[in-house]
Amino acid sequence: MTAAHPYPATIAAPVEHELVIRKSRFLTLVAPVASVADAETVIAAVRKRAWDANHNCTAMVTGLRGDQARSSDDGEPSGTAGVPMLEVLRRRGLTDVVAVVTRYFGGVKLGVGGLVRAYGSAVSETLDRAALVHRRVLTQTTVEVPHADAGRYDNLLREWAQQHGATLGTPQYGEAARLELWVPAEELPRLSDDLAAASAGAVRLETGVERVVDVPA
Structure with missing residues (x-):
């Protein structure tokens, strides 16, 4: 440790x-x-x-x-x-x-x-x-996007997670697509900035609870 x-x-x-x-x-x-x-x-x-x-x-x-x-x-x-x-x-x-x-x-x-x-x-x-699995304290984040844009943002978050020690959560599909990402606390400002840049400010990041999450090495 x-x-x-x-x-x-x-x-x-x-x-x-x-x-x-x-x-x-x-x-x-x-x-x-x-x-x-x-x-x-x-x-x-x-x-x-x-x-x-x-x-x-x-x-x-x-x-x-x-x-x-x-x-x-x-x-x-x-x-x-x-x-x-x-x-x-x-x-x-x-x-x-x-x-x-x-x-x-x-x-x-x-x-x-x-x-x-x-x-x-x-x-x-x-x-x-x-294959090792690390355990880290991560913060839950979610974004809501139109269903038509869900694939693009899912790919964006997937690539972002690989580069910043984050891991994808379980998406939910209602009136809009709600995508979940578990993120190290110190990376939250970067994720917010990257989402704002990718969406021209149209997508807002919501943060939730902290939890110990399994992250593949």
């Missing part, structure tokens, strides 16, 4: 990856979750699917600020699986994510240090393949 990103990030979608170390197979799943209960559901599904595995080790971090964490060695020597998995999640600055590493033993013992490295690497390499 930094001043620019005061909340931990999460990932956009589940990712799976396989790592083979000295004949042992380490199958890793990392998945975004909304709660501890969600994480437990993911873990239960993996354990059901990989019922014949030697170990299904787990680590999770949950909560907006990443203040809840759990891990399990699932029969591996204490501290050699769940803890190094959890440390990777912490080091990456993530929350609302669960990691499950399924191990099929290949007949060659790895030792304590080898297990720590294997489980940590399994999660780290899987996260390298994940």
Whole structure:
């Protein structure tokens, strides 16, 4: 976490990856979750699917600020699986994510240090393949435009969002088209000026509530 990103990030979608170390197979799943209960559901599904595995080790971090964490060695020597998995999640600055590493033993013992490295690497390499989602405090803004102009302004706001750390909300269509954009507070004056320039002053920007919003990295 930094001043620019005061909340931990999460990932956009589940990712799976396989790592083979000295004949042992380490199958890793990392998945975004909304709660501890969600994480437990993911873990239960993996354990059901990989019922014949030697170990299904787990680590999770949950909560907006990443203040809840759990891990399990699932029969591996204490501290050699769940803890190094959890440390990777912490080091990456993530929350609302669960990691499950399924191990099929290949007949060659790895030792304590080898297990720590294997489980940590399994999660780290899987996260390298994940798309990050940042969480930022953004301000809701809306503009109303005629339906005939909705496409043009939707494109304008979409391009603007990509350049200024904003994200599109859900449009509403009534008598006019109401377009929503979530914007960093410091960018509000720029958005107002850019809209005024694009519309010759015809479109007004309305601001609403502040909220923590997921923004794709």
